Amino acid sequence: MQVEELSIAYGSKLAVDSVSLPIRQGEVLALIGPSGCGKTTLLRSLNRLTELTKTASLKGRITLDGDDTATFEPTSLRRRVTMVFQQPNPFPMSVFDNVAFVLREQASRRPRKRELKGAVEDALRRAGLWDEVKHDLAHPALRLSGGQQQRLCIARALAANPEVLLLDEPCSALDPQSTQVIEDLIVQLREEVAVVIVTHNLQQAYRIADYVAFMYLGELVEYGPAEQVFGAPKQERTREYVSGAFG
Numbered sequence: 001m002q003v004e005e006l007s008i009a010y011g012s013k014l015a016v017d018s019v020s021l022p023i024r025q026g027e028v029l030a031l032i033g034p035s036g037c038g039k040t041t042l043l044r045s046l047n048r049l050t051e052l053t054k055t056a057s058l059k060g061r062i063t064l065d066g067d068d069t070a071t072f073e074p075t076s077l078r079r080r081v082t083m084v085f086q087q088p089n090p091f092p093m094s095v096f097d098n099v100a101f102v103l104r105e106q107a108s109r110r111p112r113k114r115e116l117k118g119a120v121e122d123a124l125r126r127a128g129l130w131d132e133v134k135h136d137l138a139h140p141a142l143r144l145s146g147g148q149q150q151r152l153c154i155a156r157a158l159a160a161n162p163e164v165l166l167l168d169e170p171c172s173a174l175d176p177q178s179t180q181v182i183e184d185l186i187v188q189l190r191e192e193v194a195v196v197i198v199t200h201n202l203q204q205a206y207r208i209a210d211y212v213a214f215m216y217l218g219e220l221v222e223y224g225p226a227e228q229v230f231g232a233p234k235q236e237r238t239r240e241y242v243s244g245a246f247g
Ligand SMILES: Nc1ncnc2c1ncn2[C@@H]1O[C@H](COP(=O)(O)OP(=O)(O)OP(=O)(O)O)[C@@H](O)[C@H]1O
Pocket: 010, 013, 014, 015, 033, 034, 035, 036, 037, 038, 039, 040, 041, 042, 053, 055, 200
C-alpha cells in the first residue's frame, strides 16, 4: 500500500496532516506517538473505517497494488485489508463458527461445515491457536482466555486471506505472557501479510517492528527502519519521545 499526502479532519480539526508512507509485505510497520497524535485515525483510514465517522473528511490518496482504495467497494477492501481491534471481540458463537463465519460470508453458495474444516484449521494454525482448541472447536469463543480470544480474532481476520493486517493496540488488554505469544505470531505473519500495528508500547515496537512511523500532532515526524528510529533518530522530537522508554 502507499499512503500519499493523506490528511484527515474531524470537522475542522485536523487529525492527520499530509502523511505519506509505504506499507510493504514482509514488514511490520509500527505507528507510534503520544496519545491523540493520529495513529488510530491513520490506521482506520487504510481500510476506510474512518468514513464510518460522519464528521471525518479525507484528502490525499491511499493505494493498494496501485489502485486508489477510494474506488473499491468498502467490503471487498476490508477483506483485503483487515483490522483487529484493541479489545478482543469474538462473536458469541463457537470457536469454529467464528472463523467459518468469514468463509461463509465470502462463499458464493453456503458451504457445508465439513467443506470449511480445512480452511478453519488453517486460519487457526496461522494464528497459533490450533493446538489449544483443536479438541473442542464447539467451545463458546467467549469462554476462551483474553489472549486466546485475541488470537481467534486474528484467525478470523486471516481467514479472509488479507494482504494487509491492521492491528490497533492488539495486546493492550492482555497479560505479558499472551502479549509475547501474539508478538511472536506477528513476527511470523509478516512473511504472508503486511502488518501495520498501532502501539503505545515502545518496547513492543522495538521488538517486533521492521519500520517505525513516529507521529506527533497529526504529522509524520520520522519514518525509518526500527533500529534507526530507536537507535539513532534523525529528529529531535523523536529522540525525546523514544528516550522516554530507552533513555
Ligand atoms: N470520532 C472523532 N471525532 C472527533 N475527533 C476525533 C475522533 N476520533 C479521534 N479524534 C481526534 O483526532 C485526534 C487523533 O486521534 P487518534 O485517536 O487518531 O489518535 P491516537 O494517536 O490513536 O491516540 P491514542 O493513542 O490516544 O489512541 C485526536 O485529537 C482526537 O481527539
